Amino acid sequence: MLSFTKGLATAGIALAASMGAAVASPYDEYAGETLVVNFPAHPHYNAVMKILPEFTKETGIEVEVDQLPYLKMRERQTLELAQDEGDYDLIAYVVFSKADYVYADQLENLAKYFMNPKLADPAFDSADLIDGYVKNIGFAGGDKGYLDGATGSLYGLPYGSETSVLGYRKDIFEKHGLEVPTTYDEMLELACKIPELEPGMGGLSSRAASGHHAAHAFLLHLNPLGGAIFDDQWNPVVNNAEGVAAAEALKKIVECGPEGAASFGFGEALGSFLNGDTAMFLDTTVVSGQIDDPSKSQVVGKVGWAMHPMGVKRASQTGGFGIGIPKNAENKEAAFLLMQWLTSKHGDKLVALAGGNPSRFSTHADADVNAKFPHMATFGEALQYADPDWRPIIPVWGKINADLGTTLSKVLTEDLDVQTALDGVAERTKAVMEEAGYYTWQ
Numbered sequence: 001m002l003s004f005t006k007g008l009a010t011a012g013i014a015l016a017a018s019m020g021a022a023v024a025s026p027y028d029e030y031a032g033e034t035l036v037v038n039f040p041a042h043p044h045y046n047a048v049m050k051i052l053p054e055f056t057k058e059t060g061i062e063v064e065v066d067q068l069p070y071l072k073m074r075e076r077q078t079l080e081l082a083q084d085e086g087d088y089d090l091i092a093y094v095v096f097s098k099a100d101y102v103y104a105d106q107l108e109n110l111a112k113y114f115m116n117p118k119l120a121d122p123a124f125d126s127a128d129l130i131d132g133y134v135k136n137i138g139f140a141g142g143d144k145g146y147l148d149g150a151t152g153s154l155y156g157l158p159y160g161s162e163t164s165v166l167g168y169r170k171d172i173f174e175k176h177g178l179e180v181p182t183t184y185d186e187m188l189e190l191a192c193k194i195p196e197l198e199p200g201m202g203g204l205s206s207r208a209a210s211g212h213h214a215a216h217a218f219l220l221h222l223n224p225l226g227g228a229i230f231d232d233q234w235n236p237v238v239n240n241a242e243g244v245a246a247a248e249a250l251k252k253i254v255e256c257g258p259e260g261a262a263s264f265g266f267g268e269a270l271g272s273f274l275n276g277d278t279a280m281f282l283d284t285t286v287v288s289g290q291i292d293d294p295s296k297s298q299v300v301g302k303v304g305w306a307m308h309p310m311g312v313k314r315a316s317q318t319g320g321f322g323i324g325i326p327k328n329a330e331n332k333e334a335a336f337l338l339m340q341w342l343t344s345k346h347g348d349k350l351v352a353l354a355g356g357n358p359s360r361f362s363t364h365a366d367a368d369v370n371a372k373f374p375h376m377a378t379f380g381e382a383l384q385y386a387d388p389d390w391r392p393i394i395p396v397w398g399k400i401n402a403d404l405g406t407t408l409s410k411v412l413t414e415d416l417d418v419q420t421a422l423d424g425v426a427e428r429t430k431a432v433m434e435e436a437g438y439y440t441w442q
Contacts (some may be wrong), residue, residue: 026118030334031060037090037338038077040070040321043289044160045092047356048342054350055341061334070094081106086328089335092321095137098156099393101324102140107155108325113336114154121340128345128360133158136388137322146393156324157343158359160286163308163386164220164316165379167273167281167291170304172198180304184225184311187280188249192256194279202258202278205269206250210409213265214250215401218408220282221246223390224311229400229429230392234438236429238404239422242312247411247418254412262412274298282308284319285379289355305375307382314385320357352376396436400429 039045045067052063066088068076074097080086081101093101101107114120126134134157135148142152166187168180176197181187191203207213222228227242237243254261258277260268266283273281274290274297281287290296291303308316323342325335341347343359352358352369363369364380391397407425410416433439 025059026121027059027061027337030331030337032062033331033334034062034064035089035331035334035338036064036066036087037092037335038066038068038073038080038088039092040073041067042070042160042321043286044321044351044356047351047354048159050354051347051350055338055347059337059341061338063338077101081326081328083328085330086326088326089329089331090323090325090338092159092323093156094321095318095393096397098137098140098322098324099146099395102155103395106327108327108329108332110154110156110325110336113333116333119333119336119340121344124340124344125362128362129343130158130161130359130361130383130386132386132388133161133318133320133359133383136318136386136393137161137320144389144392144394147388156322157339158320159323159343160321160357161318161359161383161386162284162286162320162357163318163379163383164283165285165308165382166306167287167303168306169276169279169299169302171302172201172279173304180306181309182306184221184249184309187282187309188252191253191280195256198279201276202261202272203256204253204280204282205257205264205272205278206253206261206282207264207266207269208250208254208257208262208409208412209265209268210413211405212401213405214408214412215405216266217250217253218246218404219391220308220317221249221311223315223387224308224313225249226312233442234433236426236433238429239419239426243422244418247408247422250408251411251418262409284317285382286320286357288373288375288379305378307378308385315387315390316382316385317390318386318388394436396432399432400425403428 039048049065056062077091080088137158138154138156139148139152140146140155142149173180178190181190194203195201207217222243225242225245227246229236229238231237258272270287272278276298292300294300323339325332329335345360345362348358348360348363349366349369352363353372358364361380364376369376404425407421411418411421
């Protein structure tokens with residue numbers, strides 16, 4: 001009897017030990033570690049700063065943040081990622097940095113972390129992440145070299161996803177019985193009709209200044225109107241009928257916009273809308289926080305949101321940031337746990353409620369999130385059409401983009417013929433691509 005009782009006791013201890021192991025937190029092994037992360041000074045990451053204490057509370061992992069203006073952040077990363085041992089365990093980056101870092105073998109491939117049952121949360125639900133943005137910000141080595149596909153690999157996750165949406169003045173639209181535009185024809189017609197109805201008010205505020213601002217604005221219209229920079233063989237097609245239509249759309253928007261519209265960068269375009277000088281604004285979702293901030297906006301409570309109008313197809317931009325683990329990071333597994341927590345359904349909802357830009361469809365549809373930010377459902381719908389290839393993510397794009405923006409500015413300010421301007425861009429782009437070796441295999 002004694003030996004039987006002793007056996008039961010031993011079995012009970014073993015069971016308790018096994019149960020303890022089963023319920024042990026996956027974070028226990030990493031509790032006490034300190035992660036150093038590099039994030040931009042940006043509205044989404046300002047919201048992230050509010051939720052990081054919750055991560056430490058849940059996991060025991062400390063987080064130190066080096067938060068810098070974007071250009072300084074990029075400069076710091078360029079230096080840090082080139083070292084044998086870097087200071088950063090997790091970094092935020094934009095899509096063009098993804099291409100640079102992956103090509104230089106400076107970002108971790110995430111496959112081995114998602115394969116590790118001790119690290120990968122089975123409830124992560126990757127299918128809920130905004131797929132176009134995962135392809136844009138996370139994949140490299142697949143289609144065209146910078147997208148997903150049979151040969152693609154995942155190097156980061158979206159965190160702070162943005163797309164283009166149409167903001168409009170509800171009071172102005174109600175006053176004149178105007179319908180919210182759903183197509184490009186309707187939007188362009190309203191852009192020029194509103195200044196007639198409201199003297200002194202511009203129709204639609206847009207970026208247009210020489211350089212990347214004008215190029216960005218052109219690209220906003222190019223994909224919805226059926227255009228592209230290149231065909232499948234890397235031949236420039238920016239000067240085809242669809243490209244001309246996109247440039248003409250931008251020209252009309254500027255002509256019917258607020259005073260000085262041709263010189264607007266992003267800040268000036270947004271400022272015009274915040275000040276009530278224009279009735280519509282077509283650009284990134286990240287501006288919603290400023291529009292609702294009475295310290296910055298004269299139009300609080302007066303703005304409605306709609307999807308990017310449809311041209312020949314429904315398409316909107318992919319912008320914002322992703323997060324990845326540097327190859328030279330010291331605490332890679334703990335960094336993966338932070339990355340996974342931030343982009344999980346739990347973390348994504350927390351950052352959304354703190355004023356950030358969620359990266360999951362479920363967060364955009366969440367009742368609590370929409371109760372606080374009613375525009376989130378519309379933003380989530382727009383993100384279903386976010387085009388991961390709305391601009392080419394290739395090393396020579398910076399040079400082509402600068403030429404495109406400078407040339408378009410001449411269309412807007414010097415009345416350069418649109419077809420002539422785009423023909424010149426296509427010719428110069430062809431030379432750039434040839435020099436870079438894109439026609440080697442043709």
